[in-house]
Structures are given as C-alpha cells and as structure tokens.
Amino acid sequence: MIDLYTWTTPNGYKVSIALEELGLPYTVHPLDIGTGVQKQPEFLRINPNGRIPAIVDRDAGDFAVFESGAILLYLAEKTGKLMPADVKGRSRVIQWLMFQMSGVGPMQGQANVFFRYFPEKLQPAIDRYQNETRRLYTVLDTRLKESEYLAGDYSIADIATWPWVRMHDWAGVSVDGLPNLQRWLKAIADRPAVKRGLDVPFPQKNDARTEEERVKAARAITQR
Known part of the structure; x- marks a missing residue:
C-alpha cells in the first residue's frame, strides 16, 4: 500500500x-x-x-x-x-522526463505566476515566460511529429508532461498551430486511468x- x-x-x-x-x-x-x-x-x-x-x-x-x-x-x-528496461529506451524516457522537470514545469510555472497571480501586470516577465513556454511546446510538437509519445511508447515522460501542457490556457499560452501536441493532449486525456487520476x-x-x-x-x- x-x-x-x-x-x-x-x-x-x-x-x-x-x-x-x-x-x-x-x-x-x-x-x-x-x-x-x-x-x-x-x-x-x-x-x-x-x-x-x-x-x-x-x-x-x-x-x-x-x-x-x-x-x-x-x-x-x-x-x-511505464519505462523500458533497455539502456537506450530507459535513457529516452529519462531525457524527456528531465525536459519536463527542468523546462516545461519551471517555465510554465513562472508564466502562471506572472500572468495569473501577480496583482500588477509585469508585461516583460509575462512575455518572457509565455514565449519560453511556447518555445518548449514547439519542441514537444516536433518530437511528437515523429513519435506517438515522447519516448516512443507511453511512459512516465508523458505522464509528467501532460498535466502541465493541459493547463496551457491558465498560463496564457496557445497550442494553436501545434497539431501533434494537440493530438497527444487528446490521446492522453482519453485514457481511463488519466481520467481517474484527475x-x-x-x-x-x-x-x-x-x-x-x-x-x-x-x-x-x-x-x-
């Protein structure tokens, strides 16, 4: 337990x-x-x-x-x-997991803070973190053009990243023009275990x- x-x-x-x-x-x-x-x-x-x-x-x-x-x-x-046993497959999962932990989470988290939480609007800070979050989304979209999921098969890398990207509106960041990312968002949202986890x-x-x-x-x- x-x-x-x-x-x-x-x-x-x-x-x-x-x-x-x-x-x-x-x-x-x-x-x-x-x-x-x-x-x-x-x-x-x-x-x-x-x-x-x-x-x-x-x-x-x-x-x-x-x-x-x-x-x-x-x-x-x-x-x-949710993670391959072979060295290369395991490494791919960890690489994309670290991409979320060091990139998507911190940058989108700061976008949330400056876009939503500050009583005064600090536009340079908002622009900085929204633009960087959007850039990271384009990296994800490029990867998802060649792979159904981030590390090949569905893995903890997808589980780590999806809860952040699904809240892109809260950070004021659009996913328009990122069809592969949109496809991935919907595919994971439709999983029964994901619905239960939410x-x-x-x-x-x-x-x-x-x-x-x-x-x-x-x-x-x-x-x-």
Whole structure:
C-alpha cells in the first residue's frame, strides 16, 4: 500500500495518474497547500522541502519519496512498467522526463505566476515566460511529429508532461498551430486511468471555486 500526499496541481496529478495507470493500491491524503499544512513538522518528516506530492511506500518499510519526477521513476522501477528496461529506451524516457522537470514545469510555472497571480501586470516577465513556454511546446510538437509519445511508447515522460501542457490556457499560452501536441493532449486525456487520476484528491466536478477564488488560493501558495 502507498500513501499519497497530494493536492490539485500538475505535479500532484502526475503521481495520481501514474498510480492509476500502474494499478497500485494507494491511500490519498489531501494537503490543502493554500493553508500551509505542507510546512508542518509531520509532513516535513516525509518531504523536508515542504512540497507536494510525496509518497510513503508501506510495503517497502515505510520508504518516503519526494519530488514528482523521483516518485515517477521510483514507481516505474518498482513495477517494471511505464519505462523500458533497455539502456537506450530507459535513457529516452529519462531525457524527456528531465525536459519536463527542468523546462516545461519551471517555465510554465513562472508564466502562471506572472500572468495569473501577480496583482500588477509585469508585461516583460509575462512575455518572457509565455514565449519560453511556447518555445518548449514547439519542441514537444516536433518530437511528437515523429513519435506517438515522447519516448516512443507511453511512459512516465508523458505522464509528467501532460498535466502541465493541459493547463496551457491558465498560463496564457496557445497550442494553436501545434497539431501533434494537440493530438497527444487528446490521446492522453482519453485514457481511463488519466481520467481517474484527475479526480484525486477529489473529483474535479466537486471543485466549485470561481476563477477569482482559484487565483486567490494560488497567490497564497506562491507567497509561502
């Protein structure tokens, strides 16, 4: 059994989707990060950085894993799924996983901050991060022109990247003119396990917050 500590963010969805795809049993522990609960001593013992997601593998001696990319690698290696066993195939998955972790996530995250969360509009910062996010999208689109999924077969690289790109509107970044990326977005969205993963820690239809309330909650997170 795995304990999953998560919230409704792209990084959180990565792990819930992976757990659903792998069919691993898990218990969900929702952490409303807008309240600062992730900075409490109880959670810091699991993740010293005070961020979600994190897991504790009860079947492995209560082994804790934090950082979404590290969790995906751990789960893939634990099950022997969602990542090839051969050296080159494994490397391709890790390359695209790192592309998300070092590129798409940080750049789109900054686009979110400056486009959505700042009370004043700092247009040079907005332009900088939106343009870089769009550039990264074109890299993805080029790759997806030659491959159905990022590393060949569906893998943790796709699971890491999709929850971010699906929220391109929130960052004010268009996917127009990127047909391969659009095809990939829809293909992954249609997967039953992905749909289930998006309903963790609670069904999306139960989230009745207005956009103003979402922005307010997200702004509180960036100030912690």
